[in-house]
Amino acid sequence: MVTSIIRRLMQALFVILAMTVIVFIGVSVIGNPVDILINPDANQAERARVIAHYGLDQPLWKQYLLFLQGLLRGDFGDSFVYGRPALGLILERLPATLELAITALVIALVFGLPLGLYAGLYPGRISSRIIMSGSVLGFSLPTFWVGLMLVMVFSVELGWLPTNGRGPTLALFGVEWSFLTWEGMRHLILPAFNLALFKTSLILRLVRAGVQEVLPQDYVKFARAKGLRESRIIAVHVLKNLMIPVVTIIGLEFGSLIAFSVVTESIFAWPGMGKLIIDSINLLDRPVIVAYLMMMVLLFVVLNFIIDVCYTILDPRIRLDAKA
Amino acid sequence: MTPLLEVSNLVTEFGGGKDRPGLRAVNGVSFTVERGKVLGLVGESGSGKSVTGFSIMRLLEKPGRIAGGQVLFDGEDIAGYSDDEMRQLRGRRIAMVFQDPMTTLNPVLTIGTQMIEAVQAHDPVSKDAARQRARDALGLVGIPSPEERLSAYPHQFSGGMRQRVAIAIALLHKPDLIIADEPTTALDVTIQSQIISEFQRLTEEANTAVIWITHDLAIVSRLADEIAVMYAGRLVETGPVGQVLTDPRHPYTAGLIASVPSQNRRGEPLRQIRGMTPAIDRLPKGCSFRARCDRATNGCLRLPDLAPEGARSFRCFHPVMNESAS
Numbered sequence: 291m292v293t294s295i296i297r298r299l300m301q302a303l304f305v306i307l308a309m310t311v312i313v314f315i316g317v318s319v320i321g322n323p324v325d326i327l328i329n330p331d332a333n334q335a336e337r338a339r340v341i342a343h344y345g346l347d348q349p350l351w352k353q354y355l356l357f358l359q360g361l362l363r364g365d366f367g368d369s370f371v372y373g374r375p376a377l378g379l380i381l382e383r384l385p386a387t388l389e390l391a392i393t394a395l396v397i398a399l400v401f402g403l404p405l406g407l408y409a410g411l412y413p414g415r416i417s418s419r420i421i422m423s424g425s426v427l428g429f430s431l432p433t434f435w436v437g438l439m440l441v442m443v444f445s446v447e448l449g450w451l452p453t454n455g456r457g458p459t460l461a462l463f464g465v466e467w468s469f470l471t472w473e474g475m476r477h478l479i480l481p482a483f484n485l486a487l488f489k490t491s492l493i494l495r496l497v498r499a500g501v502q503e504v505l506p507q508d509y510v511k512f513a514r515a516k517g518l519r520e521s522r523i524i525a526v527h528v529l530k531n532l533m534i535p536v537v538t539i540i541g542l543e544f545g546s547l548i549a550f551s552v553v554t555e556s557i558f559a560w561p562g563m564g565k566l567i568i569d570s571i572n573l574l575d576r577p578v579i580v581a582y583l584m585m586m587v588l589l590f591v592v593l594n595f596i597i598d599v600c601y602t603i604l605d606p607r608i609r610l611d612a613k614a
Numbered sequence: 615m616t617p618l619l620e621v622s623n624l625v626t627e628f629g630g631g632k633d634r635p636g637l638r639a640v641n642g643v644s645f646t647v648e649r650g651k652v653l654g655l656v657g658e659s660g661s662g663k664s665v666t667g668f669s670i671m672r673l674l675e676k677p678g679r680i681a682g683g684q685v686l687f688d689g690e691d692i693a694g695y696s697d698d699e700m701r702q703l704r705g706r707r708i709a710m711v712f713q714d715p716m717t718t719l720n721p722v723l724t725i726g727t728q729m730i731e732a733v734q735a736h737d738p739v740s741k742d743a744a745r746q747r748a749r750d751a752l753g754l755v756g757i758p759s760p761e762e763r764l765s766a767y768p769h770q771f772s773g774g775m776r777q778r779v780a781i782a783i784a785l786l787h788k789p790d791l792i793i794a795d796e797p798t799t800a801l802d803v804t805i806q807s808q809i810i811s812e813f814q815r816l817t818e819e820a821n822t823a824v825i826w827i828t829h830d831l832a833i834v835s836r837l838a839d840e841i842a843v844m845y846a847g848r849l850v851e852t853g854p855v856g857q858v859l860t861d862p863r864h865p866y867t868a869g870l871i872a873s874v875p876s877q878n879r880r881g882e883p884l885r886q887i888r889g890m891t892p893a894i895d896r897l898p899k900g901c902s903f904r905a906r907c908d909r910a911t912n913g914c915l916r917l918p919d920l921a922p923e924g925a926r927s928f929r930c931f932h933p934v935m936n937e938s939a940s
Contacts, residue, residue: 508717514673606724
């Protein structure tokens with residue numbers, strides 16, 4: 291177990307290093323931040339001073355080394371726009387995005403898992419067919435449109451829920467959270483459902499497919515031949531087997547929830563990372579873009595690592611160094 | 615005394631509905647199993663022998679369903695049992711061992727979990743007591759260091775060992791009847807022999823009746839008291855094993871016996887029954903075996919009845935009589 295974890299960690303480090311190269315090159319070849327940073331009326335001396343200040347006069351490889359050096363200290367440089375450390379800016383926005391993503395994931399699981407189980411166990415019922423058709427809608431309706439519709443119906447027409455912002459927050463562990471206040475909760479509902487719709491459909495369809503794959507297996511029949519109750523067969527024999535692919539997808543999708551919540555955050559003016567990155571790209575705020583991308587790399591690497599560990603818990607055949 | 619199991623006119627269909635008949639995988643099968651006796655249910659692939667076993671257990675996959683007949687177990691018609699009554703019977707009074715030991719155990723649960731839940735499904739005992747019983751059962755079927763093996767997963771066992779575990783599970787509640795669906799077909803010959811001996815020993819000790827489903831006549835001659843030969847969903851010949859195997863009446867039984875390799879002389883081509891089992895949706899009119907039979911006449915366009923002759927019965931107008939199998 292320990293050796294395989296160390297091996298995974300080494301791989302993860304390599305992935306992160308490779309990503310630093312890609313991110314750095316990618317960001318360095320798009321546009322010239324100096325053009326935005328400096329007043330077009332500034333003279334040559336002023337220009338040179340700013341370029342030198344940001345280290346943009348150095349050769350590319352030297353800039354990369356400086357960048358790596360900064361990375362080790364958690365220093366991505368100051369934002370061109372805000373003039374504050376880029377990492378700090380992102381970490382400030384992280385809780386908002388995290389809160390939204392986790393809520394969306396919980397919603398997706400709470401609805402997707404039981405509905406998928408139901409549709410898989412009773413594929414012939416009309417209710418199952420309605421669920422499956424519904425999931426096709428959830429799959430194919432574009433997020434931005436659904437978001438706008440939610441706002442139209444629940445905020446504009448019915449006036450039940452607020453349309454933008456996080457509402458009042460409450461501090462827990464030194465971080466501000468919306469879900470701790472009633473008003474914040476109301477602010478959270480619409481964006482979370484908007485973000486969860488696609489994931490719910492995904493998990494639902496995955497679980498249904500899993501049920502239909504596992505049910506005809508001999509070991510399910512054998513469990514019945516042992517005289518087990520149907521509830522135990524479903525909850526233990528079927529569920530544990532179908533959770534393997536579901537866990538993979540949940541892990542990866544959680545990453546994408548955080549990384550690509552841009553649309554939802556924009557529609558509901560949710561002050562998360564997604565909105566920050568879009569603004570930064572528009573303004574060519576290089577340090578923020580780089581810091582964001584590196585955060586995402588780290589996030590996916592960590593998530594994959596957690597998925598791997600979950601695997602070994604769920605599926606004994608994957609325990610690499612298990613005693614034979 | 616009533617026989618332990620009495621199956622009469624069992625019909626199992628796949629598909630079909632209220633007015634539209636489905637495909638008949640089992641077509642009017644009747645047999646009885648006495649307490650402590652072994653019935654060998656023999657036939658080629660697709661003859662309906664496994665479906666018969668699953669019909670008795672009421673474990674048919676959809677769209678399979680029992681369309682007719684009666685299954686009397688210990689004098690009670692279990693075809694009319696509710697699902698929960700049936701569940702209480704399964705594993706406790708009728709157990710089953712499946713064909714492929716590589717797939718019958720759940721890969722993500724330990725052997726211990728799978729045995730303990732089987733004990734607790736029918737007896738309200740503590741987990742420790744259940745574990746104790748599981749361990750004893752594993753020891754009984756010849757698994758070394760059973761205590762350790764309880765915490766192992768199925769993939770850490772060989773095929774033969776897994777089948778021993780399956781047999782141990784089947785024996786947990788000392789059932790009256792075990793339906794063994796080709797339990798040794800997927801195993802090496804040496805392991806096969808060991809497992810058959812142990813199975814025989816354990817069931818004899820517990821006076822458990824067995825329906826041994828197989829296509830291997832050698833196993834039947836070794837194990838069974840009675841034999842029932844199935845062809846295309848129907849019984850074609852039944853009777854005491856000694857009589858049927860040494861002196862078969864139905865040409866199909868005779869053909870099966872002649873096909874056993876040890877019956878052939880060295881250097882001769884292996885004997886076989888020509889043709890193939892017909893698909894159940896394209897059964898010929900009359901006797902289903904007609905097209906493959908050398909003795910068939912126009913009279914065989916009618917379906918022969920299962921005619922008794924002493925302790926045995928067979929379904930043929932032109933039975934083989936005291937001559938070497940042709």
